[in-house]
Structure formats: structure tokens, C-alpha cells
Amino acid sequence: MEKEDLRKELKVSAIENGTVIDHIPSESVFQVIKILNLTEYQNQLLIATNLDSQKMGKKGIIKVSNKFFKSDEINKIALVAPSATLIIIKNFAVIEKKKVEVPDYAEKIVKCFNPNCITNNEEITTKFTVIDKKELKLRCHYCEKITARDNISFR
Numbered sequence: 001m002e003k004e005d006l007r008k009e010l011k012v013s014a015i016e017n018g019t020v021i022d023h024i025p026s027e028s029v030f031q032v033i034k035i036l037n038l039t040e041y042q043n044q045l046l047i048a049t050n051l052d053s054q055k056m057g058k059k060g061i062i063k064v065s066n067k068f069f070k071s072d073e074i075n076k077i078a079l080v081a082p083s084a085t086l087i088i089i090k091n092f093a094v095i096e097k098k099k100v101e102v103p104d105y106a107e108k109i110v111k112c113f114n115p116n117c118i119t120n121n122e123e124i125t126t127k128f129t130v131i132d133k134k135e136l137k138l139r140c141h142y143c144e145k146i147t148a149r150d151n152i153s154f155r
Contacts, residue, residue: 014092016065018044018063018067019067019068019087020064021064023061024083025083026059031080043067072108075106081100102130105128105129105130106127107128117145118142126141127141128140128147138152
């Protein structure tokens with residue numbers, strides 16, 4: 001067999017029903033898995049990282065069988081991987097494909113990095129305004145401290 005005949009890519013098995021998270025920056029794949037609590041997921045979970053991508057150079061992809069994400073989970077994905085695309089699969093067919101969007105507000109999903117913030121000392125729902133979607137900066141509704149991309153931690 002000549003070199004030209006060799007396949008340059010391997011296909012990952014399709015999922016019958018679920019969600020594919022595509023175009024994740026390679027360095028963010030495991031963070032997405034963590035924030036969505038997929039380490040505990042009991043159905044099929046396919047993970048690939050450092051795949052060649054014409055758009056991104058390198059990318060990651062996560063295929064999650066029998067899981068359709070809620071809006072707060074999608075907002076988490078957008079905060080960690082704003083370039084991600086969600087692909088909804090039903091009966092092996094693509095039903096919907098959409099880019100995630102960084103939300104204007106983040107409630108209940110991000111923890112304030114300020115240890116003195118009331119949200120870290122009392123049972124109060126966190127609320128943030130996204131003040132810079134490109135650099136990802138969030139302002140706490142209560143203490144007004146700015147949380148940058150590097151300091152974001154999820155509840």
C-alpha cells in the first residue's frame with residue numbers, strides 16, 4: 001500500500017443521541033470535563049484533544065451520549081471555551097448546531113474570587129456582569145471586584 005492511500009484521520013464512533021462539544025481549545029478540554037462534572041458520567045463519553053483544525057490550529061472535542069445540556073451548563077462552556085460549538089444529535093442525525101455565546105450575566109455558576117465577598121461567607125447566589133466578553137472579565141454584583149479568565153472558578 002502506498003503512502004497516499006493511507007488514511008490521515010481516524011473516525012471516532014458516532015453517537016446515537018447526545019451532544020458533541022466541538023472546537024474546544026485543546027488546553028480547555030479537561031476544564032470543560034471538570035466543570036460539567038463529566039468525570040462522574042456513566043454513559044459513553046468520547047474525548048479527543050490536540051486534533052488538527054484548520055480554524056484553530058489544534059482543538060478538542062467531547063462527545064457525550066444521552067446528554068443534552070441546560071442553559072447554565074452551556075454558559076459554563078462559553079466561559080471556558082468561547083469558541084466551542086454544540087452539536088445536538090438525535091437518531092445519529094444532527095438536529096441542531098450552534099456556537100456557544102458568552103452570556104451578559106452569570107448567576108449561580110461562578111464563584112467570586114474575593115474571600116471577603118458576602119457570597120463566600122453567606123448562602124447568597126452569586127451574580128456577575130460580564131464586562132469584557134473577549135478577554136473574559138466578570139464584575140461581582142455584590143463586592144464589585146473583577147474576576148478575570150485566570151481567576152474563574154465554578155460552583
